[in-house]
Amino acid sequence: MPHVRAKHRQTATLREWQQKLRAIYPNKHMSPDYIMTHIYTKCSIIGKEIIRDRRALKLNDAIIGYFAWIMSMCSHFEIEIDEAFVGRFPEMCPYCLFQTCQCDSYGAEYHDAVTKRPPAEQERMEQLEQAYTVLIRSEISLPWFVRTISKIYPSNRTLLKRTGHTYVVAKFLEEGGELHRAYSGFMQKRGHKDAIATEVADLSAWVASCWDLDSEGFDIDGQMALRFRDGCPICKSKPCECPRYAITPGEEELILQIEEGLRALREAKVGDPIEIDKALAETSEARSRGQHVPGESWFRRASDIVIKLQKVSGTAVEVIKTARNIQLALEMLHTMIGS
Numbered sequence: 001m002p003h004v005r006a007k008h009r010q011t012a013t014l015r016e017w018q019q020k021l022r023a024i025y026p027n028k029h030m031s032p033d034y035i036m037t038h039i040y041t042k043c044s045i046i047g048k049e050i051i052r053d054r055r056a057l058k059l060n061d062a063i064i065g066y067f068a069w070i071m072s073m074c075s076h077f078e079i080e081i082d083e084a085f086v087g088r089f090p091e092m093c094p095y096c097l098f099q100t101c102q103c104d105s106y107g108a109e110y111h112d113a114v115t116k117r118p119p120a121e122q123e124r125m126e127q128l129e130q131a132y133t134v135l136i137r138s139e140i141s142l143p144w145f146v147r148t149i150s151k152i153y154p155s156n157r158t159l160l161k162r163t164g165h166t167y168v169v170a171k172f173l174e175e176g177g178e179l180h181r182a183y184s185g186f187m188q189k190r191g192h193k194d195a196i197a198t199e200v201a202d203l204s205a206w207v208a209s210c211w212d213l214d215s216e217g218f219d220i221d222g223q224m225a226l227r228f229r230d231g232c233p234i235c236k237s238k239p240c241e242c243p244r245y246a247i248t249p250g251e252e253e254l255i256l257q258i259e260e261g262l263r264a265l266r267e268a269k270v271g272d273p274i275e276i277d278k279a280l281a282e283t284s285e286a287r288s289r290g291q292h293v294p295g296e297s298w299f300r301r302a303s304d305i306v307i308k309l310q311k312v313s314g315t316a317v318e319v320i321k322t323a324r325n326i327q328l329a330l331e332m333l334h335t336m337i338g339s
């Protein structure tokens with residue numbers, strides 16, 4: 001009989017993790033704001049643990065949780081997390097383009113000069129593009145990300161010693177805010193999806209630094225595997241069946257609110273009664289088919305009813321309020337289903 005070796009688990013790639021987590025947490029029904037509350041909660045626990053208690057196990061748990069939620073955010077916007085990470089940190093600092101960041105020695109103006117690079121910089125820009133192409137074809141994993149960030153920014157260690165860990169918490173606030181601004185801009189069609197990917201990478205880089213400096217040498221991929229071995233670590237199901245955490249209304253609640261509003265309009269004898277009945281019929285039809293969100297035509301019909309109503313002069317204040325609430329619920333729902 002051949003010698004049986006202990007089964008060696010292979011490090012999963014970031015792409016594999018994103019797929020696995022998508023199966024555990026199919027988050028299509030969650031708004032990005034809802035996902036963001038989870039990301040922020042994880043950052044606050046990381047901050048608390050590194051400032052006060054410094055218990056590696058709790059800290060590690062929060063960091064793993066953070067990466068799971070940030071992958072959810074990426075999945076929501078159909079961003080590949082490995083592309084986001086490599087695009088921002090192709091084993092070089094995105095500002096000074098050195099493999100070990102030199103930003104400090106060049107001063108802040110250097111950041112501003114990024115767009116007007118001298119010819120020597122052009123060469124490094126090309127290197128950067130090459131590095132990206134090589135890396136994106138290779139196996140990008142979480143340990144790779146932690147290693148890369150610590151190689152580019154060895155100064156983080158000194159920085160943390162000099163300024164204390166409160167600095168990291170301040171960075172979480174700053175980067176978290178930037179991520180929120182990036183996806184809000186994208187949803188309101190003012191910004192590009194690439195900005196979300198950049199902010200995902202920037203916030204994650206700080207979390208990766210925390211792992212590097214405080215995790216007491218645990219293997220991040222091994223800890224992920226342990227945590228998600230049986231699906232969701234809380235309810236042990238796949239997909240997760242945990243109750244929702246925040247108060248952001250879900251799709252079903254929003255549809256109920258819209259239906260309630262439409263019924264109120266019909267009772268008040270305002271708006272087109274035929275159109276209102278059609279819209280209400282569409283929601284119950286969708287429900288009977290097991291889909292709780294009706295189709296695009298329902299969205300158009302419901303908002304038409306409201307818009308026409310708002311144009312009629314002398315409409316009672318109560319009716320205007322109801323119409324406004326319907327409109328808000330419609331907008332939220334639209335954002336949530338990611339159309």
Ligand SMILES: [Zn+2]
Nearest residue numbers: 093096101103
């Ligand atoms: Zn730099």
Ligand SMILES: [Zn+2]
Nearest residue numbers: 232235240242
């Ligand atoms: Zn669960």
